[in-house]
Amino acid sequence: MLLYILRRVLSAISVVIVTLVASFALFFFAPTDPAGVICGPRCTPERVADIEQSLGLDQPKVEQIALYMKGIVVGREYSTGGVVRHCSAPCLGYSYTLGQPVTKLIAAALPVTVSIVIGGAVVYLLVGILSGTIAAQVRGTSLDRFMVGTTLVVQAVPYFVFALLVALYATFLPESGYHPFLDNPLTWASGLLAAWLTIGVTNAASYTRYSRASMIEALGQDFVRTATSKGISRRRVVYRHGLRAGLTPVVTIFGIDLAFQLTGAIFTESIFGLPGLGLLTLRAFGQYDLPVLMGGVLIGSVVLVVMNLVVDIVYTFLDPRVRLG
Amino acid sequence: MSDQTTGVPHTVTRVPREAAANEEAYLEVTDLQVQFPTADGLVRAVQGLSYSVPLRRTLAIVGESGSGKSVSSMAVLGLHDRKVARISGSIKVGGREVVGMSDKDLEGYRGGDAAMIFQDPQSSLHPYFTIGNQIMESYRTHNNVSKKVAKERAIDMLGRVGIPNPRRRVDQYPHEFSGGMRQRAMIAMALVNDPKLLIADEPTTALDVTVQAQILDLISDLQRDFGSAVVFITHDLGVVAEIADDILVMYAGTAIEHGPVNKILGEPLHPYAWGLLESIPALTGEPQPLHPIPGSPPSLLAVPSGCPFHPRCEFKDRVPDDWCTTLRPDLIPRTADLGRTSRCHLKEPDKVFETEVLPRLP
Numbered sequence: 001m002l003l004y005i006l007r008r009v010l011s012a013i014s015v016v017i018v019t020l021v022a023s024f025a026l027f028f029f030a031p032t033d034p035a036g037v038i039c040g041p042r043c044t045p046e047r048v049a050d051i052e053q054s055l056g057l058d059q060p061k062v063e064q065i066a067l068y069m070k071g072i073v074v075g076r077e078y079s080t081g082g083v084v085r086h087c088s089a090p091c092l093g094y095s096y097t098l099g100q101p102v103t104k105l106i107a108a109a110l111p112v113t114v115s116i117v118i119g120g121a122v123v124y125l126l127v128g129i130l131s132g133t134i135a136a137q138v139r140g141t142s143l144d145r146f147m148v149g150t151t152l153v154v155q156a157v158p159y160f161v162f163a164l165l166v167a168l169y170a171t172f173l174p175e176s177g178y179h180p181f182l183d184n185p186l187t188w189a190s191g192l193l194a195a196w197l198t199i200g201v202t203n204a205a206s207y208t209r210y211s212r213a214s215m216i217e218a219l220g221q222d223f224v225r226t227a228t229s230k231g232i233s234r235r236r237v238v239y240r241h242g243l244r245a246g247l248t249p250v251v252t253i254f255g256i257d258l259a260f261q262l263t264g265a266i267f268t269e270s271i272f273g274l275p276g277l278g279l280l281t282l283r284a285f286g287q288y289d290l291p292v293l294m295g296g297v298l299i300g301s302v303v304l305v306v307m308n309l310v311v312d313i314v315y316t317f318l319d320p321r322v323r324l325g
Numbered sequence: 326m327s328d329q330t331t332g333v334p335h336t337v338t339r340v341p342r343e344a345a346a347n348e349e350a351y352l353e354v355t356d357l358q359v360q361f362p363t364a365d366g367l368v369r370a371v372q373g374l375s376y377s378v379p380l381r382r383t384l385a386i387v388g389e390s391g392s393g394k395s396v397s398s399m400a401v402l403g404l405h406d407r408k409v410a411r412i413s414g415s416i417k418v419g420g421r422e423v424v425g426m427s428d429k430d431l432e433g434y435r436g437g438d439a440a441m442i443f444q445d446p447q448s449s450l451h452p453y454f455t456i457g458n459q460i461m462e463s464y465r466t467h468n469n470v471s472k473k474v475a476k477e478r479a480i481d482m483l484g485r486v487g488i489p490n491p492r493r494r495v496d497q498y499p500h501e502f503s504g505g506m507r508q509r510a511m512i513a514m515a516l517v518n519d520p521k522l523l524i525a526d527e528p529t530t531a532l533d534v535t536v537q538a539q540i541l542d543l544i545s546d547l548q549r550d551f552g553s554a555v556v557f558i559t560h561d562l563g564v565v566a567e568i569a570d571d572i573l574v575m576y577a578g579t580a581i582e583h584g585p586v587n588k589i590l591g592e593p594l595h596p597y598a599w600g601l602l603e604s605i606p607a608l609t610g611e612p613q614p615l616h617p618i619p620g621s622p623p624s625l626l627a628v629p630s631g632c633p634f635h636p637r638c639e640f641k642d643r644v645p646d647d648w649c650t651t652l653r654p655d656l657i658p659r660t661a662d663l664g665r666t667s668r669c670h671l672k673e674p675d676k677v678f679e680t681e682v683l684p685r686l687p
Contacts, residue, residue, distance in 0.1 A: 222448040229402055229443075230463040230514070231436030234428065244453050320498045321452060 005313070012305040017069075019301040024065050024294060032288045034096050054078070055096070068093070068294070092298065093291030095284075102295040105280060110299070112178045113276035115188065116195050116268055117261045121254070123200025128207020129250065133243060135208065136215035148212070151205035159202055163271045166198045173197070176272040195272045199265065203257070210250050218246035248318050255311030262307075263300035350377035350417075351554040352401065352522050357414035357424075359396050359405065359578075366626045370396040372578045373414075375656070378571075380521060383548065383555040385569035385586070387562065387601075389622050393578035394558045398524045400424075401556070402441050403431045418522055437467040439522040440515035445531045446507035450499040456483070457495035460514045467518045482513035486543060505536035509543065516547060523548070524556045529564060541567050562605060566590055574598050577623050577633035580656055584665025592683075594659050594667040594674040596638050599682045616685070632670065640677065644670040 035051040036043065052058050056067060056078075070076055071091035078085045078094065087094070092102035135147045154162075167176070174190035181188040218224065219242045227241040228234075266278035277296060284292035315322050359371040371393040378384045386394045399405055401416050403423050416423040418439055426434065443449040451459060460479040461472065468475075476495065483491035486509040499507055508528060515523060525544060529537040545568055548555050557568055565572060565586065572589040574582040574597065582595040593599060600618035607613060620637040623629055635641050635649040648654075648670045656668045660675045671677060 222443060222445060223451040225404060226443060226449045226511075226514075227451065227462075228404060229435055229441045230466060231432045231434065232462065232466050233432055241451055245451070319453060321500045 008309050015305050016301045023297045027290050034288045037288050038096050092295045095292050096289045097287050102291045106295050109277045109280045112274050115192055116265050119192055119196040120199025123196050124203035124207050127204040129211045132208045132211025133215050135212040151208045154205035160267045162202055163198045163267055166194055167271050178274050195268050210253055214249050215246040218242045255307050259304045259307035262303045348379035351380045351419055353377040353417040355415040359400050360411040368625045370578050370625055374580055376573050378554040380554050381552050382570045383557055383568055384571045385557045385565040386573045388575035391622055392575040394575050395526055398558055402435055402439055436463055437518050440520040442511055442515045442525040442528045444527040446511045455496050455498055456510045460517055463514050464517045482517050486513045504532050508540055522554050526558045577628050581668040588665050592678055595669050596640050597634050640671055
């Protein structure tokens with residue numbers, strides 16, 4: 001098990017490195033002009049050259065990549081106009097436009113996204129799995145058809161439309177905004193409630209359908225019949241024997257969904273004004289803020305790789321037949 | 326029908342005890358009907374099935390796939406979904422009526438007085454729970470005992486069904502057991518509450534032949550120890566010869582022949598049973614082509630009128646007045662031997678068997 005995890009971590013690191021190099025190449029070879037952006041509209045060629053030098057953009061590309069990697073591992077020095085700034089590891093550079101270390105920006109944005117996504121996940125897992133399980137049990141009845149129909153309607157509405165509707169009309173919800181959890185958990189929760197409900201309800205629709213299909217299959221299994229034949233109650237048969245088997249495939253989907261959402265809930269963050277990762281990278285895109293973009297890519301790839309590993313490990317606890325190695 | 330037959334059927338290895346008339350039936354099924362309304366029409370899976378099994382006796386129910394053997398025995402345990410199946414008639418177990426029993430009573434009854442062993446131990450055991458956990462759950466559902474006591478009971482049961490080193494095996498998962506061991510564990514789970522009625526639904530079909538013999542011996546031995554009534558469902562006549570006291574042959578959802586094992590396998594009275602014997606390959610002598618029964622079992626959506634076997638029966642011309650196609654025969658004694666019944670209009674079926682069918686048998 002430990003050896004397996006070690007091997008997976010090593011392969012994860014190599015995946016992250018490849019992603020970084022690839023996206024570095026993509027961004028830095030592209031016809032972008034970060035120095036021009038920083039310099040502003042009234043700018044002299046000398047000043048542009050000066051800025052390029054301070055950013056290291058005058059160096060050969062390969063060297064730039066090497067420097068970037070070095071910065072992540074051991075840190076690096078930046079010199080601007082004779083002033084040397086040390087950027088300690090893991091150094092992802094400075095934002096071209098905000099002048100702040102990328103690590104600091106990410107450290108500020110990540111808790112926001114994590115708060116949104118985890119809270120939303122709690123809502124959609126609870127609602128989705130419960131209603132999916134109920135729908136599976138009353139399969140074919142009008143209640144089942146009503147539930148499936150509702151999920152279709154919810155899924156048919158584009159996500160940003162739904163989020164806008166909530167933001168505009170659900171005025172009874174507390175005002176959106178991010179307040180750190182450690183300051184006051186209550187204001188933290190009330191500021192995120194609208195975002196949680198939006199993510200929760202829209203995703204609950206698909207989780208209802210996953211769980212319903214998965215539970216219908218599980219409840220048709222021979223071992224569920226065996227459990228019934230032992231004389232245990234229907235509720236115990238469904239929730240202990242059926243759900244245990246029916247949940248396993250849902251866990252896989254959840255792992256992938258969660259990783260995807262953690263890389264930035266762009267719509268949710270923009271519409272509810274929550275300064276998370278999605279908003280950070282979106283802004284960086286508009287301004288050729290390459291170091292911030294690279295930081296976003298790094299976080300995204302790490303989250304994806306880590307979540308995949310977590311799902312695989314969780315699987316060994318869910319299904320004793322799965323052995324890692 | 327004969328794909329997994331393990332021996333020649335009319336060499337009965339087990340001498341059945343004489344059926345004592347005063348033995349009271351523990352399981353009594355009377356005029357059982359099980360129907361499933363579907364989009365295509367009403368599926369009449371079981372139509373007017375009646376039989377009884379006293380304690381300490383084994384009844385084998387044989388028949389092709391779709392003849393209603395599994396459906397009828399699932400009804401005995403009340404395992405059909407009320408929303409899907411329509412059940413009428415009567416199933417009395419130890420004097421209690423199972424048809425129409427409330428969910429609450431069913432829970433106490435299932436796994437307590439009556440237990441079931443299923444066909445495929447691979448899929449019938451929950452893959453995510455240990456063997457011990459599953460046996461303990463069954464025991465604790467019907468006995469108010471601590472986990473520790475239940476575990477000791479599980480270990481004891483695993484030992485009794487011949488699983489070596491039960492103290493270690495009790496904490497293992499089904500996938501760590503071989504097929505035969507899994508079926509032993511399944512049997513241990515079924516017997517953990519000393520059920521008076523055990524229903525075994527093709528318990529050896531998924532197992533290879535050597536393991537099959539061990540499991541059959543095990544069930545016989547345990548039946549002797551526990552004194553239960555056993556209903557053994559199979560389509561394997563070799564297995565029947567091995568284990569049964571009585572046989573009930575089912576066709577199209579109804580019983581067509583019923584009697585002691587040596588009589589039914591030795592000199593059956595129904596043309597369908599004759600066909601079954603003819604379809605078994607001879608294990609000695611020159612290889613002979615098999616004689617399958619012509620046609621295929623009827624659809625349960627549209628069971629033939631009269632005798633359901635008449636479209637496949639080569640003797641229907643011997644019966645006068647088109648009785649076979651219009652009149653459903655009763656399950657009654659057809660010969661001087663009152664201990665066996667058959668659902669066929671044919672006159673003197675014992676003579677027909679002796680003079681015409683027996684010489685053809687391999």
